[in-house]
Amino acid sequence: MNLRTPVTLVLAAATVLGLAACRDSRTDTATAGGTDHVRIMVGGIDKVIYLPAKLADQLGYFSEQGVTVDLATQQAGVSAENSLISGDVQGVVGFYDHTIDLQTKGKCLESVVQLANIPGEVEMVSPAQAGTIRSAADFKGRKLGVTDLGSSTDFLTQYLGQQHGLKAGTDFTEVKAGAGSTFVxxxxxxxxxxxxxxxxxxxxxxxxxxxxxxxxxxxxxxTKAALGGLYPASSLYMTCDYVNAHKPVVQKLANALVKTLKFISSHSGAEIAAKMPADYAGNDKALYEKSIGDTKSMFNSDGKMPSAGAANVLNVLSQFSPNVKGKKDSVRLAETYTTEFVDQASA
Known part of the structure; x- marks a missing residue:
């Protein structure tokens, strides 16, 4: 079964093409009618780890705040990040670690709403190999799938292997496997x-x-067993320039997303699934409900970044990200996230 339907793919492609024709993200985001207009790229809009973005839209929380949000999708966070840097979008719902990675390249990005304190990722093994691959210690000589090379799953996979003295490219091979039906x-x-x-x-x-x-x-x-601590992942991150120039708009986004996180924490997987687009469930509604129920505990309820978790992300990246390696001490971690807007949203 393919949970990502052709209809979803067509709509996503149309949205991405439409973004290319839009004006640069550094221009004013107010429409002629006075409603704020924001374009956000999601690193896989039908992935449950990024569910709050679409759920907020479905619940009407963005419009309630007086902001029109266009959601587009890329299947890898590294691609979504490129859309932000190129100015095609004003924000990205993706892994927080990109803000650290890009700071070392002279780019200032910050998480304005931290949706989750853990990755929500799962290392899956094929039934044929399950008898011989029982832990990351058995990665040697194996082909391991990641969303894309240079993605968060790439860094996490390397970290898991390193805990057992294994090195990517030498002891195991990483393969770009994408997500959804491609991964399957x-x-x-x-x-x-x-x-x-x-x-x-x-x-x-x-x-x-x-x-x-x-x-x-x-x-x-x-997560703690695999990574030695929390690993803040899903977040809404934006360029520092945009955040500083459009604080009222960012506050509206934070208000909507924090309200969405509270909805997630107080509703079941089935209740949440009922609010999502019907095509996200494919032809198995019960399975989609279960996938949300199995994953929803990863989301926090206030959108705040745990400082110790941010430090753990930096520790992982400093070992495996080509951009961060050797630059750990020069990273200004406090500039990669802010709680200013979620604090106000909670208040």
Whole structure:
């Protein structure tokens, strides 16, 4: 079953093409009618780890704040990040670690709403390899799937291997496996032995018997066991210049997203799924509800960044990101996130 339907793909492609014709993100975001207009790229809009963005839109929380939000999608966070840097969009819903990575390249980005304190990622293994790959210690000689080279799943996979003395490129091979049906096909066809992905792909693999859970970072306990601490991931991040020039707009986005996080924490997976576009569930509504239920505990309820978690992200990147390696001490961590807007939203 493919939970990402052709309709979703067509709509996403149309949105991305439309963004190319839009004006630069550094221009004024107010429309002629006075309503604020913001374009946000999501690193996989149908991934449950980024669910708050679409859910806020579905619940009407953005419009309630007087802001029109256009949501587009790229299947890898590194691609979404490029859309922000090029000025095609004003914000990205993606992994927080990109703000650190890009600071070392002279770019100032900051997380304005931290949606989750853990990655929500799961290392899946094919049934054929489950008997011999029982932990990251067994990665040696294996082909491991990541969303894209240079992506957050790339860095996390390298970190997991390093904990057992294994090095990417030497001891194991990372393969770009994408997400959704592309990832499923890669695992099923033996192009990868194991790989990192998220719900609803995880739920699809488990229910179909095409994959088994090896490492689960959808919970704080699982994340701490795998990564030695919290790893703040899903967030809304924007350029520092945009945030400083459009604080009222950013505050509206924060208000909407914090309200959405509270909705998630107080509703079941089935109740949340009922608010999402019907095509996100594909042809298995129950499985989609389960995937949300299995993952929703990853989201925090206030949008705040845990400072110790941010430090742990820097520690991981300093070992495996080509941009951050050797520059850990020069990273100004406090400039990669702010709680100014979520503090006000909670107040």
């Amino acid at each position: 096909a890669s695992l099923e066809n033996g192009q990868i032995d194991a790989g990192m992905t998220t719900d609803p792909t995880v739920a699809q693999l488990v229910s179909s018997g095409k994959g088994k859970v090896l490492l689960d970072m959808r919970t704080e306990e699982g």
